Amino acid sequence: MSSRSAAAYPRRVSTDAPAAVPTDGPAGPRPRRPLLSVVALLLPGVALAAVLAAAITSVTAGDVFETLGLPDPGTFTRLGLPVAKVIAEVGAVVCVGSLLFAAFLVPPQKSGTLSVDGYAALRTAGWSAFVWFLGSALLVPFIAADVAGRPVTEMLRPRVLVDLVDAVEQAKAWTITTVIALVVAIGCRLVLSWGWTAVLFGLSLGGLLPVVVSGHSASGGAHDLATNSLLYHLFGASLWIGGLVALVAHAARRGDHLALATRRFSLVALVCWIAMALSGVINALVRLPIGELLTSDYGRLVLAKIGALLALFWFGYTQRRRAVRAVVDRGSPTTLLQLGAVEVLVMLATVGLSVALGRTPPPGSLGFVPDRMERLIGYELHGPPTLTRLLFDWRFDLVYGTAALVLAGLYVAGVIRLRRRGDRWPVGRTIAWIAGTLSLLMATSSGIGRYSPGMFSVHMGGHMILSMLVPILLVLGAPVTLALRAIKPAGRDAPPGPREWLLAFVHSPISRVLTHPLVALVLFVGSFYGLYFSGLFDVALSEHWAHLAMNAHFLIAGYVFFWPVIGVDPSPRPLPPLARIGLMFAAMVFHAFFGIALMMSRSVIGEIFYRDLNLPWVTDLLGDQRLGGGLSWATGEFPVIVVVIALVVQWARADERAARRTDRRADADGDADLTAYNAMLAKLAETDRGPRA
Template sequence: MPSETVPAPPPERRSTSSTVGVLVVTAGVLAALIAAALTALSAGSSYALLGLPDPGPITHYGLPVVRVTAESGAVVCIGSLLLAAFGIPAKRSGALAADGYAAVRTAGWAAAVWCVGAALMVPFIAADATGRPVSDVLNTEVLFGLVDALEEAKAWALTAFIAFVVALACRVALSWGWTVVAFGLGLLGLFPVIATGHSASGGAHDIATNSLLFHLFGAVLWVGGLVALLAHAARRGAYLPLVARRFSRVALVCWAAMALSGMINALVRVSPGQLFTSTYGLLLVLKIVGLVVLGGFGYLQRRSVVRRLDGGAGGSALLRLGAVEVLVMFATIGVAVALGRTPPPAGSATVPGRTELLIGYPLDVPPTPLRLLFDVRFDLVYGTLALALAALYLCGVYRLRQRGDSWPVGRTIAWLCGCATILAATSSGIGKYAPAVFSVHMGQHMLLSMLAPVLLVLAGPTSLALRVFKPAGKEQPPGPREWLLAFVHSPVTRVLTNPIVALALFVGSFYALYFSGLFDVALTQHWAHLAMNAHFLLVGYVFYWPVIGIDPAPRPLPPMGKVGLVFASMPFHAFFGIALMMSQTVIGANFYRSIDLPWMTDLLADQRLGGGLAWASGEVPLVVVMLALLVQWSRADSRAARRIDRKADADGDADLAAYNEMLRQLAEKDTPRSS
């Protein structure tokens, strides 16, 4: 069979595509020059402040240039994967369309740049942290020793590894599902760097790190998404108006997230009076100006360009406006890199104590029931998540009501109670004391893994979303409804909801976390606390979904299987609590002793209290689950009875008549005939 030849793109199309490539390279060079120039203004004072010798101009100028290179690769990689996964419609078979495949290939090359840049950052970070020239730390033995001692160097090494995996994934990804996986890996690659730097140390580092999480994710999705959109327009890709509308919605959310999180992060590090009296403050003002300008470009894009695309116009206007926007975006990245290299002004915050250095804030008084309820410290990640989930659910119910459809009030109440449980567990006094007090942490663990998931699955969020989102037509590109269905029926979801897997994750994670030494390591890292809370929520949801969930599970269980799964978890959970109460070894002893809270005198007694909470709290979800199962079975019987009655009314009760006739015939056969 003769092989098909792919026709070469028209000269004009090749020229436009190469123009976008030149634009990105130019923007990256601009960002690198800005970062290097602005960093040089404060480099000498930074080393003097830290008491380090000057490592020389190669480190001065090379480090920001290399960092801009790495971050530019990350931006283009993640933006291209975002476009391929959720911008360009895939085929109905699940295979990527030609434009989606082109975006994934671009992401692969960008991931390679990201990987090389992140790997080069390791020796530069080592040289910068020790005040030595880069050439002095390139010795393998010296470099490995420094990497082992420097958290930021470890973070960049891990980032390089993740970027390498993403690059490999982009080379082999041909389907929509694997593109989504590669996109998730790309986002994961941002976490190690977020957990280091100015925001991860000093006072209020919990707020600073959480705000940086929103800020960096918003920036990467916005900047990378725009670059990918311009590349798609340059290729004259299909569905350009649809892709532009989807990106416009993402850009609006990202801009709002960047603006709010950037303001919060800035207030942690600098006072308003220092904005114009320090180098750090002036760089921050430059970044704010860039963000405001970008907001204006985003408004023009949504109001003018997208409307013109919907009217059938070409993408030339989008390319013109987007080119200027990309240049401003990358210039802002350069300012941000310089800001990260500049120490905050002296006197911008009080000297933190030991507790504040370890968890981000002081704890001067012991917890009491009132303090656990009302001593609020809002968690920017999970507090925002709880509020956003509640708002989205209410918006979905409102849209159904607007269409004249009904939605059970009980499900709405269950969802709001589940969101309130997440909010209370992370943003009340429980969330404030949990990082420093084991018993409070265990109470938080039980709320997030045992109570909140039960309430959330009873609300049927997937069923609500499937009713709100309209299905795409036969000839229309897939949308949110199709994405959700693909996720629910994906192999990963089927594996996780397997009863054995769900049970092993739900009860096995208790033992793996607390009795393996993993908890001791996680206590010192803020990102690990975020990961633990996410694990508790997700594992609990996966376990209770097939048991009492309103949404159809990928692996439906029979009624007795549901009861058996719940009762199978009880002995493991009870034994976990008893093991904690009987243990003579304090879990996380080094960390809790280093905090040195004056009112925490008996760590073993506090651990036994936490074990008692774990043992006793297992009864509450069991009662809720059994009540929910009884109600569901009762309603199922009622629905079956109503269905039988409707059928009887429709056919004149033919089934009952046939049954009575069969009994009459049997009776006649058994009755002896009279002679």
């Protein structure tokens, strides 16, 4: 993934120069300055979105200030805040979509450097990231003024602004987003390789997270469902809207591989629409009673957004089929440009509705104060965690529960594809993978996941499942090998596809660094000490996004540790058998010390949070913590047993495969190796008899 210097990049990357003859698009010179076509495409939609957001917010926000008796920050702040938010969000979605286009919708050159079209999309992403940065930076004083009820001009004093940013979560979140957007904008000016473009794409998606976890969905009751559904909604909207803008801009500059980019984006758009529709319904049900759908401002805005999504579905499902057919069959981008421009306009109007919806309080939320348990964990716990409740008191986790079901479905689909073409796949690997996904589902969506935020002992039990049991079962399922066998190769001269992207990631420097024995050991075991004994866990307990991040860390750290130890897939850093056993036992020693340290500790980890939660059946916090330490210590033996069994089985199968290869070679060459060996022994015997005679 190394970047190339600007001097080494071919001169044809300049977006001002005429391009070469396209490979699957219409022939002819491309228009100059393609960034102007993007601006011309976006300006009407951005203006419409800003007007909608400002007009609706001026009414709903005024009602909020009047109802709660809060000081009004003034018309300029009330109108300027939604306009700044529209600018920031449009910049974000265009940046994300352009990076998606440059990394995955058009192929790079064979050297790994971006092609002309990829570089043009990267430049668009850079300018969009700069707009995202400006809009986010502008939002910080507007949000501070809105919360303080003072004009925004008073927020421009550094001392006042810093104090309010530190106190207001949304202002703090937009400050973090501002920094990420600036890093992405600078990165788009520096990189030229496909690998680093993919990294910037991931970073741009990460820049959307701080705002999601700090809005009104992250507070109040059921904030876990509201926040998780909003994650899907925002990611889907960003990829769909931004990807369409990039595709239409690509068609306007008559770029290469237009048919390929259109087919790939159509699949992305379908997945994004499904994610947006389902997550939007869930988020609305959490915040809006059905009876308030027609009688409240929030409900009417939800209905307007539903209408916009249905219109977008009509564009995507019926109209774009004509555009795709016109591009694929005739190589003409005219239909795509016409329909795409109208669809972008509707999408940006939907962005304006979303901004207004985010500024409108749900019915019944004004002055509503959730009880202690709903405020801290988002839902009620109806009694002590009995075995029945841990197994059957489910609350589906939209992030990890959905991930478990999707991973299981994709794996089964890959196995079915292999069997249909006559290839075999070991049943044991399938059983291991399905067991791993079921364990992930149980740890996050059953009673274990439900009680985990409220009790340290249950949290530690879920931690052990996510960091030890689930990764072991997943690596034994050999998902990379299955994917490489099930996905069709792109071919020597064809553009790279999912199979080539997967290979590039497996052999990337990131994978090599993560699977280094010392790095994997520190991530797997060192994070236990760093999380629980540094005070970080105390800070993370009250934040839903921190629970999501902890679960992700447990899974990733466990997977990169067990992959080179017992993984069936080839590791970027293969280890000899003794090194595998040594690494495993070193990890278990440190893990055992961690469990003992928890059991012997005299201070309660997360004491402030647990005392504020005050569960009636947890009267001894230190005893509950010691129980969690005992679970951690006791479960440390299980991975050793599984790893030793897996290594013995793998060695036995390796010997059997070696023996079979030797037998096949002997059958093919008439046992030439054995004949030559016997001849050598006979010659040595004659040489030995000669001196004796």
